[in-house]
Amino acid sequence: MQALLRSIYSRHLRPLLFSLDPEMAHELAGSMGVGLSALPGMPELLSGQFRFSADSLKQNLVGVDFPNPVGLAAGFDKTGELFPFLEHLGFGFIESGTFTANIQPGNVRPRLFRFPEEGALVNRMGFNNPGAVAAAAILGEQRRNIPRGINVGKSKATPLKLAGADYAESISRLARFGDYLAINISSPNTPGLRELQGRSALRELLLAVKEAIAAAGALPLFVKIAPDITPAELDMILAVLLEMSVDGVIISNTTVERDEHSAARAVPGGLSGRPLRERSCELVRQCYRAAGDRLVIVGVGGIFNGDDVIERLRAGAHLVQVYTGFVYGGPWLPGDLNRHLAGFLEAEGLSLSELRGSGA
Numbered sequence: 466m467q468a469l470l471r472s473i474y475s476r477h478l479r480p481l482l483f484s485l486d487p488e489m490a491h492e493l494a495g496s497m498g499v500g501l502s503a504l505p506g507m508p509e510l511l512s513g514q515f516r517f518s519a520d521s522l523k524q525n526l527v528g529v530d531f532p533n534p535v536g537l538a539a540g541f542d543k544t545g546e547l548f549p550f551l552e553h554l555g556f557g558f559i560e561s562g563t564f565t566a567n568i569q570p571g572n573v574r575p576r577l578f579r580f581p582e583e584g585a586l587v588n589r590m591g592f593n594n595p596g597a598v599a600a601a602a603i604l605g606e607q608r609r610n611i612p613r614g615i616n617v618g619k620s621k622a623t624p625l626k627l628a629g630a631d632y633a634e635s636i637s638r639l640a641r642f643g644d645y646l647a648i649n650i651s652s653p654n655t656p657g658l659r660e661l662q663g664r665s666a667l668r669e670l671l672l673a674v675k676e677a678i679a680a681a682g683a684l685p686l687f688v689k690i691a692p693d694i695t696p697a698e699l700d701m702i703l704a705v706l707l708e709m710s711v712d713g714v715i716i717s718n719t720t721v722e723r724d725e726h727s728a729a730r731a732v733p734g735g736l737s738g739r740p741l742r743e744r745s746c747e748l749v750r751q752c753y754r755a756a757g758d759r760l761v762i763v764g765v766g767g768i769f770n771g772d773d774v775i776e777r778l779r780a781g782a783h784l785v786q787v788y789t790g791f792v793y794g795g796p797w798l799p800g801d802l803n804r805h806l807a808g809f810l811e812a813e814g815l816s817l818s819e820l821r822g823s824g825a
């Protein structure tokens with residue numbers, strides 16, 4: 466049965482989706498999925514089809530039970546509406562958002578571009594999202610069977626010096642719907658956002674964020690950073706995160722760098738996928754060497770197959786996330802990655818925590 470469905474997907478549905486404008490394909494796939502998962506009995510059927518479970522893949526980190534280490538990165542479920550479908554595809558956790566305090570249309574279309582030969586995407590979405598008030602109404606209707614991260618960012622209209630209050634507004638409305646909170650200070654598509662990675666701006670932002678989290682009911686705090694930083698900048702950021710008792714770091718967002726021969730060179734926005742793999746992995750390695758067990762490390766960027774997952778865990782990640790690999794790989798990817806990882810752990814006689822950091 467699974468072989469038949471995989472073949473239908475790769476011979477019919479995938480070519481159809483890839484013949485459409487990328488954002489339209491995303492919307493179509495999302496609404497088909499949400500429609501399907503609302504049918505009686507479908508959630509169980511979908512989970513049976515896509516989910517791979519093994520005790521060796523379970524972890525409790527900062528009080529959260531992750532059934533497996535393969536998550537869906539932020540930006541796929543920008544409204545929160547796709548979660549009831551996506552949670553059946555075998556992910557160990559899903560990060561919804563980025564949500565902002567203001568409702569935002571994002572940048573003009575087209576704003577998402579495929580580069581299949583390079584295994585890459587470029588996006589300049591610009592935090593299109595329903596805003597924290599409407600998002601709270603969407604999230605409040607949903608139950609969750611796997612951990613959910615709530616990713617928040619700064620509203621475009623809010624000046625950088627008022628960023629703290631803007632993040633705090635989203636946190637106060639949305640924190641109760643998540644198992645962890647992710648602060649996005651690294652999208653290249655909101656002008657000036659990455660300046661929040663500077664030492665004093667980051668300290669000030671984290672003070673406001675921590676106050677908002679304490680008021681909303683404690684939950685773990687992760688910070689998502691950009692790949693376009695020097696080793697010294699990463700050290701500085703890590704020092705601030707540790708000083709401010711942040712729980713985890715998500716490495717990394719998309720890059721503004723381009724290879725000189727890349728077809729994506731002429732297209733402005735954040736580049737994701739294969740070209741990001743080595744860079745993100747190296748930053749995870751550096752982070753693990755500096756922070757060890759003091760931060761939960763979420764490795765994201767260019768993960769397409771099971772070996773990429775193993776490489777990222779060996780570099781020091783506790784968890785990984787996929788986005789571009791999932792777009793190109795399709796709905797069986799999370800299960801396939803987990804099956805590969807569990808097989809590897811068994812063959813090597815290793816636990817996840819023994820694997821973690823063994824190549825740092």
Ligand SMILES: Cc1cc2nc3c(=O)[nH]c(=O)nc-3n(C[C@H](O)[C@H](O)[C@H](O)COP(=O)(O)O)c2cc1C
Pocket residue numbers: 538539540541543562563577586587588590592616649652689717718719737738739741765766767768786787788789790
């Ligand atoms: C279309 C698109 C939209 C994204 N939107 C967000 C976002 O809203 N917030 C965020 O933190 N990251 C966002 N990202 C970045 C991803 O979460 C991820 O960090 C990045 O794509 C690297 O992972 P990948 O190589 O597996 O795609 C987006 C990425 C893509 C491709």
